[in-house]
Amino acid sequence: MKNGLYSAGIIGTGSYVPEKIITNEDLEKIVETSSEWIVTRTGIRERRIAGENEATSNLSTIAALRALDDADMDPKDLDMILVATVTPDMPFPSTACIVQSNIGAVNAAASDIEAACSGFLYALNVAQQFIATGFYKNILVIGGECLSRITNYKDRGTCILFGDGAGAAVVSRVEDGYGFLAQYMGADGSNGNSLAVKAGGSRMPASAATLLHDYHYIHMDGGEVFKFAVKIMSSAAEKAMDIAGITKDDIDCVVPHQANIRIINNVAKRLGVSEDKVYSNLDRYGNLSAASIPVALDEAVKSGRISKGDNVCMVGFGGGLTWASNIIKWSKDSNAIKKAI
Ligand SMILES: CC(C)(COP(=O)(O)OP(=O)(O)OC[C@H]1O[C@@H](n2cnc3c(N)ncnc32)[C@H](O)[C@@H]1OP(=O)(O)O)[C@@H](O)C(=O)NCCC(=O)NCCS
Incomplete structure (x- = not known):
């Protein structure tokens, strides 16, 4: 405990992607594009698409159970579940409530959080506050998306x-000196129109006209979003390092939002962090919005790219417009666990 606050950190991670793969070559058959264009301009080679009977809660439930297993925690010990998503199963009940029921977390409060692709970091940072004050002991944070449902x-x-x-993390008390060293969030609602789903809410309820105009799909000014992303991701990561009192040389692994490999490489360059310290799985999954960072985090941990004592910087941006970052001194010895197995 420091200054009357508990140290909070991540004690388990899990993720799940659906089986169905859509490759760039598959997309060549439905729109005028080429795999070469997609790889060169984005770094993406394939993406996963949920099956007909799968919704965000299904993907989130599997990721949640994997994270709980990794944390060696009974769902009944959870105090709260937060799901970050822009593609909830339905407007309400929340996806978090559906996951709560699926996993039998009968003692947990449950709610969704929406900050688009920054959503997982927003939810993680909210969870950290509840753990630090001692109000709650164990919180399950999930980023889950079925973006295929709102993609044109x-x-x-x-x-x-x-x-x-979907990706998930269990946030709990950790040893002092470990866990969250810094967190930072921001928003610029004045530029929200550059990345939006216009219809389906109270402003423009779903109707034959909204369907006709494709207003229930993602609309994006790619160039604007690209410029914003490079600038805000690097400044948000630097801000978190300042708050934590560390420099780029102290960072062991950056887990950025996976939107475009050119954005990620630009951010690494601006930060002065070598590309081998930046985790990316963009080629296999594309942009998973709120699920992007937790899926990448889980892979980075499980593949041994992150181990106890490492300073991990997560940073994201998204619709809103929003951005968020944090620095976590990793508290779990994943290598020791792997060796024991
Ligand atoms: C979308 C994005 C990949 C487009 O790449 P870009 O280099 O900016 O490309 P442009 O939009 O300038 O388009 C260049 C040309 O390629 C064309 N093009 C766009 N998509 C194409 C595709 N899939 N295949 C082939 N050509 C395409 C454009 O029509 C344009 O043609 P023109 O010059 O004849 O008008 C890029 O802007 C991006 O990644 N932006 C950020 C998006 C993002 O991260 N969104 C989520 C935020 S969480």
Whole structure:
């Protein structure tokens, strides 16, 4: 405990992506594009698409159970479940409540959080506050998306980018000196129109006209979003390092939002962090919005790219517009666990 606050950290991670793969070659058959264009301009080679009977809660439930297993925690010990998503199963009940029921977390409060692709980091940072104050002991944070449901497969500017998946993390008290060293969040609502789903809410309820105009799909000014992303991701990561009192040389692994490999490489360059310290799985999954960072985090941990004592920087941006970052001194010895197995 420091200054009356508990140290909070991540004690388990899990992820799940659906089985169905859509490759760039598959997309060549439905829109005017080429695999070469997609790989060169984005770094994406394939993405996963949820099956007909799968919704965000299904993907999130599997990721949640894997994270709980990794944390060696009974769902009944959870105090709260937060699901970050822009593709909930339905407006309400929340996807978090559906997951709560699926996993039998009968003692947990449950709610969704929406900050688009920054959503998982927003939810993680909210969870950290509840743990630090001692109000709650164990919180399950999930980023889950079925972006295929709001993607227009006639629009080559967006359909090449997005996929479906879910990632989860269990946030709990950790040893002092470990866990969250810094967190930072921001928003600029004045530029929200550059990345939006216009219909389906109270402003423009779903109707024959909204369907006709494709207003229930993602609309995006790619160039604007690209410029914003490079600038805000690097400044948000630097801000978190400042708050934590560390420099780029102290960072062991950056887990960025996976939107475009050119954005990720630009951010690494601006930060002065070598590309081998930056985790990316963009080629396999594309942009998973709120699920992107937790899926990448889980893979980075499980593949041994992150181990106890490492300073991990997560940073993301998204619709809103929003951005968020944090620095976590990793508290779990995943190598020791792997060796024991
Ligand atoms: C979308 C994105 C990949 C487009 O790449 P870009 O280099 O900016 O490409 P442009 O939009 O300038 O388009 C260049 C040309 O390629 C064309 N093009 C766009 N999509 C294409 C595709 N899938 N296949 C082939 N050509 C395509 C454009 O029509 C344009 O043609 P023109 O010059 O004849 O008008 C890029 O802007 C991007 O990744 N932006 C960020 C998006 C993002 O991260 N969104 C999610 C935020 S969480």
